[in-house]
Amino acid sequence: MKNMIILANPKAGVEAIFMIAKMSLLNRLKKEGVFYQIYETIEKIPKKILRGPLDRMIVLGGDGTLHFVTQYLFNNKIDVPIAVIPTGSGNVFALSVGIPIMINKAIKAALHGKSKRIPLGIVNNKHLFMLSVTTGVHDQIMKKTPRWSKKIIGAAAYYLRLPLDLAKIKQHEYIIKLDNNKILKGKASAVFILNGMPKIPREPFTSMNFFSSKLYVLVVNAIGTREITHLFASVFIQGKLPPKGAQFYETKSLSLSTKNSSTRFDSEESKLKRMTIKTVPSAMRFIFPK
Secondary structure, eight states: OOEEEEEEOTTSSOHHHHHHHHHHHHHHHHHHTOEEEEESSGGGSOHHHHTSSOSEEEEEEOHHHHHHHHHHHHHTTOOOOEEEEEOSSSOHHHHHHTOOOSHHHHHHHHHHOEEEEEEEEEETTTEEESSEEEEEHHHHHHHHSOHHHHHHHTTHHHHHHHHHHHTTOOOEEEEEEETTOOEEEEEESEEEEESOOSOOOSTTGGGOOTTSSOEEEEEEOOOHHHHHHHHHHIIIIISSOOSSSEEEEEESEEEEEEESOOEEETTEEEOOOEEEEEEEEEEEEEEEOO
């Protein structure tokens, strides 16, 4: 008999989607005769269970839940395959790596898929991240978007705030040193250090691959609604970065220093101002569709 842990975070994402996904999963487990134990947070699961003979851990939640799960497992040197049923407001990780978003398909993949090790990013050899390290406007939007609105309308809550936040963008100072010793220095409205993102069919983002041990650096200098609108139009209509407003780089590791800006690792806010960032090539096992 299969033995699984279910981590179901009721605070993640859209409440209605979470309830439907949880009910559907538990009915499927009962039908297939799977033995399971269910918890709401990773900290409540006894470590002896996590280190015991487990087929996999199934996580119902979003990117924030996955961030805390991977950080906890990594810190405690626990190696268990993670299956994801996306019920968050954004589900960027699932979209990036090809995990189904539809509940029924996600449940099928979670129960019968195969595990694969993937690279994750790490800051100062301590803080694991799945998707990104960000500074500037992204952190501002994340902090100011109320949780209650995300639970009701999901990712749309961020977009409803966007016009307000774009009008209040402020630049901050940054210094980046890439692995080829190239130094980038100046002021930016946002810096994105990306481990991976959903496929964007526009240059230069077509080269981004979540499964490679690379980091992708996007420095956004544009400020104000007009400049930001021009930047988005250039990328998504013309298919290229404009000569001014943003720069894109690929690297295997880098150092980042910032002033006058908070930092965010995935969904977790940080006060670090100096960071060494790289990837851990085989950091974690995730379950993918066959």
